[in-house]
Amino acid sequence: MNFLANENFPLASVIKLREADHDVAAVVEDSPGATDPEVLARAHRECRIIMTFDRDYGELIYRRRLSAPPGLVYFRFIPKNPLEPAEYLLRLLCFEDISLKNKFTVVERDKVRQRPLRTDHLQQLQST
Numbered sequence: 001m002n003f004l005a006n007e008n009f010p011l012a013s014v015i016k017l018r019e020a021d022h023d024v025a026a027v028v029e030d031s032p033g034a035t036d037p038e039v040l041a042r043a044h045r046e047c048r049i050i051m052t053f054d055r056d057y058g059e060l061i062y063r064r065r066l067s068a069p070p071g072l073v074y075f076r077f078i079p080k081n082p083l084e085p086a087e088y089l090l091r092l093l094c095f096e097d098i099s100l101k102n103k104f105t106v107v108e109r110d111k112v113r114q115r116p117l118r119t120d121h122l123q124q125l126q127s128t
Contacts, residue, residue, distance in 0.1 A: 009085060011026065
């Protein structure tokens with residue numbers, strides 16, 4: 001999968017996901033200080049699923065109606081160590097009934113909730 005790790009996503013987890021053959025761009029590496037709207041626009045443009053610990057993305061996508069990315073995973077817990085987010089995500093990807101595409105996924109240690117993203121950008125996603 002193609003991911004975009006927000007600046008608050010641990011670099012150790014980025015590396016672990018890359019080692020698992022995922023294409024992961026990291027804001028902390030190539031565009032530190034990028035604003036949330038810039039990260040959203042980049043994810044939309046590059047067809048990447050955002051991974052973040054920042055709760056503001058829901059407001060930006062659903063209330064302010066900024067361009068939605070192909071998917072967003074919001075980790076709603078403080079990691080015990082820098083590898084925990086990657087380990088959690090890799091386990092999550094093993095479940096056949098969970099798809100991250102076109103979903104706003106909220107991950108807590110004991111549950112996962114998903115909500116569809118707006119559909120005004122789906123045509124571009126279906127062509128990739």
